[in-house]
Amino acid sequence: MEISSPEIMLNLTKAGLGIGFFPEDYIEDELKIGNLKKISTLLQLPTIKISCYYIEDFLNYAAKAFLKELII
Numbered sequence: 041m042e043i044s045s046p047e048i049m050l051n052l053t054k055a056g057l058g059i060g061f062f063p064e065d066y067i068e069d070e071l072k073i074g075n076l077k078k079i080s081t082l083l084q085l086p087t088i089k090i091s092c093y094y095i096e097d098f099l100n101y102a103a104k105a106f107l108k109e110l111i112i
Contacts, residue, residue: 043049046066053060054075070076092110094103 043052046062049060050062050067050070052058054070059079064071064078067076071078090110092107094107099107
């Protein structure tokens with residue numbers, strides 16, 4: 041089953057109705073208290089190159105923060 045809401049997917053995973061794929065910082069507290077267990081794999085995800093085009097005068101705070109995170 042494909043679930044688009046991370047909160048619903050988290051609840052179903054915690055209820056034992058399957059496994060979930062989450063960013064680790066999203067479930068950090070659940071891992072600490074033992075509600076979830078991390079499954080480590082040898083799988084390496086491929087990297088991709090992305091481009092982002094924008095007009096700086098029209099960026100709000102959230103967009104500027106997002107761009108700052110993209111620039112490594």
